[in-house]
Every structure is written in C-alpha cells, then in structure tokens.
C-alpha cells in the first residue's frame with residue numbers, strides 16, 4: 001500500500017476527468033451513463049480512471065479501508081465528480097468501530113466492503129448493523145461459505161439460515177448483499193455445494209424471497225457471483241430483473257487493468273475461471289443489456305445507486 005506522500009506523488013501524473021468527448025463516448029457505448037457500485041480503490045489515480053474509461057463507466061463507488069480517507073480525498077480532488085466511497089474496518093475491535101464512524105464523518109457514504117470471518121448474526125456484525133442505522137449509511141456485506149482457496153474460511157457465514165432475522169431485527173439498517181452465498185441462494189436448491197452453481201434456477205430461493213419481502217435489502221450484482229447468477233437461466237434473469245428493478249445495483253468488483261480484461265480480473269480464483277481474461281464490468285453490463293429493457297437497465301446501472309447513496313444527479 002502506498003503511503004500518503006507516494007500517493008500524492010502519483011496523483012501529479014494522473015489523467016484528469018475525461019474531456020467531454022470521452023465522457024460522451026462512454027455513455028454511447030452502453031446507451032446511458034454507468035455507475036459501478038463495487039470498485040476497490042487502486043493505488044494510482046490513473047489506474048482507477050483507466051478501468052472506468054476502458055469499460056465505458058462514468059462514475060464509481062470506491063471500496064477501501066476507513067484509514068485511507070486521505071487517499072480518497074486526493075483522488076476525488078484529482079478527478080472531481082467521479083468517485084464516492086464506502087469505508088471498511090474490522091468490527092471486532094473498538095478501534096475498527098471507531099474507524100467506521102470516522103470514515104462516515106470524513107465523507108464515506110456507507111460501510112463496505114465488509115468481508116470478515118465473523119458470523120452474519122454475531123455480536124460484532126450486530127454492533128455495526130446498529131451503527132449503520134444510527135449514521136444512516138448502507139452496509140455492503142460479502143457472504144461466502146465455500147472456499148476459493150485452501151483453508152480460506154467463510155465470510156459472514158450463516159446467510160441462508162440467519163440473515164432474515166437480522167433484516168427483521170434492524171429495520172432501519174439498509175443492507176446491500178453481495179458475493180457467492182448471496183447470489184447462489186437465488187436458487188431454491190442451493191445448500192453450499194459449490195461457490196458458483198450452474199444450471200437453471202429453481203424458483204423460490206432465499207435471496208429472491210428476501211429481496212421481495214424486505215425493503216431494507218438491496219443486491220450488488222458484482223463479481224463472478226453476480227455474473228454467474230445472471231447467466232444461468234435467461235428466462236429467470238429477465239423476470240428477476242423486472243421484479244427487483246428498484247433493489248439491484250450494478251457493480252464490477254473487477255481487478256482487470258484496463259476495463260477490457262487485461263491483467264487478472266478475479267484474483268486468480270480457480271472457480272471463477274469463466275471470467276479469466278475478461279473484464280467483469282463489461283461482461284455483466286452485456287448480460288444486463290441483453291436481459292432487460294432500456295429503462296430497467298438504467299435503474300440498475302445508475303438511478304438506484306444514486307438514490308441509495310444520496311448522490312445528487
């Protein structure tokens with residue numbers, strides 16, 4: 001990780017907010033402007049804008065540690081109007097909880113990505129659900145119960161069994177679900193057999209029901225998990241996007257270098273090999289585009305994020 005001085009050093013070489021012509025072509029590519037909810041901040045300013053420009057994305061929500069608020073501010077100053085951010089910190093320590101509060105006071109619009117080896121309904125996460133309600137900021141959670149790598153361990157385990165109780169217990173908290181367990185549970189036949197199940201979706205899955213029943217739950221379609229779910233069953237996908245058009249948000253979680261698939265897009269996760277050499281942002285925007293109407297596409301890729309994150313348009 002860069003220290004503050006190194007980071008400011010590279011800002012000097014950064015590309016500025018693209019000229020009007022470039023912004024126009026980014027919008028032309030997908031037919032409307034795109035907002036990426038799930039974009040992990042990169043050390044160099046130019047690396048951040050390279051991914052957005054390459055994938056035809058106008059603006060993005062940076063996910064980063066709460067301690068990096070100075071780097072976020074430097075990036076926002078270098079490239080005005082293009083980046084909002086969410087902050088994360090370990091909720092099992094008092095310092096982490098304090099850092100989350102400080103991040104929001106420094107301008108973060110939410111908590112995320114919250115990816116910790118802590119139970120979905122455990123005391124550490126409960127404390128942060130309460131804090132998110134108090135600060136009126138959404139919380140973005142990574143749910144995963146099948147290892148990508150040997151001895152990886154589970155992240156927010158207990159989604160299918162206990163998350164509904166959290167949605168009930170914290171009605172003032174706005175939750176954004178993401179990752180393997182969240183999207184695999186769209187299908188009713190899922191029981192943690194694989195990180196990325198394939199084949200037609202069995203209607204009536206946990207995630208589908210929770211999105212329908214709880215106004216405080218949203219879904220982040222990023223990563224191989226979101227793309228895989230959208231790619232399994234075209235008839236289901238079209239219907240799912242229509243039913244939850246106000247609750248779904250486009251995100252990439254893509255790590256490729258140029259918004260066109262160079263470098264590594266999904267952290268060399270062997271289970272996500274179907275997206276190797278591809279830009280996840282482009283792949284997911286393409287499946288959304290061919291699966292739904294122009295109006296719903298725009299909600300999922302722009303409008304919903306702006307209202308949820310309270311970003312002026």
Ligand SMILES: [Zn+2]
Pocket residue numbers: 113115142178179253
């Ligand atoms: Zn994640």
Ligand SMILES: [Zn+2]
Pocket residue numbers: 051055252254255256257258259260261265278279280281282
């Ligand atoms: Zn990419």
